[in-house]
Amino acid sequence: TKIFAYGIRDDEKPALQAWEAAHPEIEVDFTGELLTPETAELANGADGAVVYQQLDYTRASLEALAAGGVKSLSLRNVGTDNIDFDAAREFGFKISNVPVYSPNAIAEHSIIQMSRLLRRTKPLDAKIANHDLRWAPTIGREMRMQTVGVIGTGHIGQVSINILKGFGAKVIAFDPYQNAQLAAEGLYVDTLDELYAQADVISLYVPGVAANHHMINADSIAKMKDGVIIVNCSRGNLVDIDAVIASLDSGKISDFAMDVYENEVGLFNEDWSGKEFPDAKIADLIARPNVLVTPHTAFYTTKAVEEMVHQSFDAAVAFAAGQTPETVVEY
Ligand code: COI
Structure with a gap:
């Protein structure tokens, strides 16, 4: 199983490293860049993409991700308002979020x-x-x-x-x-x-x-x-x-x-x-x-960031295993 993560910030890396150490069987790769049609190919060959961004998840980005074989999109946050759900449906994406990180x-x-x-x-x-x-x-x-x-x-x-x-x-x-x-x-x-x-x-x-x-x-x-x-x-x-x-x-x-x-x-x-x-x-x-x-910092605590990373990766792995994680977004 391979998971590719977009938009990983420095403050998320300790949580990411801890998750990787606990899941040595999963191949993880990541970038600090956000998911755009241009960066979508970085995830080629991954089962699932783990993402966080305020930028829209556009039809073009989802189409490019799907073309690379990615089948799921696991948000590290709550809000799903920036997803083009029609396009996600068209390309068959399974989607999860982290509704209760903290x-x-x-x-x-x-x-x-x-x-x-x-x-x-x-x-x-x-x-x-x-x-x-x-x-x-x-x-x-x-x-x-x-x-x-x-x-x-x-x-x-x-x-x-x-x-x-x-x-x-x-x-x-x-x-x-x-x-x-x-x-x-x-x-x-x-x-x-x-x-x-x-x-x-x-x-x-x-x-x-x-x-x-x-x-x-x-x-x-x-x-x-x-x-x-x-x-x-x-x-x-x-x-x-x-x-x-x-x-x-x-x-x-x-x-x-x-x-x-x-x-x-x-x-x-x-x-x-x-x-x-x-x-x-x-x-x-x-x-x-x-x-x-305040600049969208209400969510920004050590506990929340850890949960956002861990729960989103857990969901991506569940999707790859054909399971439905508790945090699935039905749409
Ligand atoms: C969300 O989880 O939807 C948020 O608004 C926090 C985000 C800035 C990471």
Whole structure:
């Protein structure tokens, strides 16, 4: 069995080496390059490709992979929004992802950002760095005083809810697919509109599928409380960023944390030190004291990276053995 991996970063290599040592019977080869029609031939002869990229898995890339005999695509991440599924079907690809590499990684980050906004740590840190050690006007708000609206109660949403309960926040949730235990606890509201009307803080944990595109827009923001706080550690396309910027300007949204951005490809995980940002909106958002921007780092923990590598390789090997891994993506 041979597995070829694309886009392997230096920080993934220890996990990759550990997996290889535990699976001496599997031939592994990898590149730091992403999967494109041009790099597809690097995988020629492999049974499966292990991949992670934000770049689209296009028809051309999948066609070229299939031409080299590759039969499966195992993503090292959760999101599958960048796969051309029609093409994957046409070329007969088996697909897996890593849906639960570490829900805590993203959940913790989202709640950390939420609490940073409530305690106004960005302007406070700036003051302190400026030798201004006065309290006012940087007064905070307490988590237990907030009604937090959790949109999406999958693995990450559930861990987030548990953390929020520890803080003593009042949690309400919306998900068209309700979790039995959360339902028994009476956490769900029936409609997003109800959540928008009641929540002081809204945090998103839903996938970036077409149906959720720009769910946070001028119309939905208008239904929210004045001074609402919004946290998005899920997918950039959930948010109409122009509507958010306008609402930050008007004060309708008091604070905003974003770990994802619709135009993040080529922007996040790049070094812009000493240079201007190529994107005026991100420059504006980063400059605001009431906005926290992190460059898609919610997932980025040692535990998550290890799980992403190990589970994706396990799935690729299962496919090659004619088995269906638990992490198969049905499409
Ligand atoms: C995902 O797992 O879908 C993510 O968003 C994390 C990715 C940047 C590795």
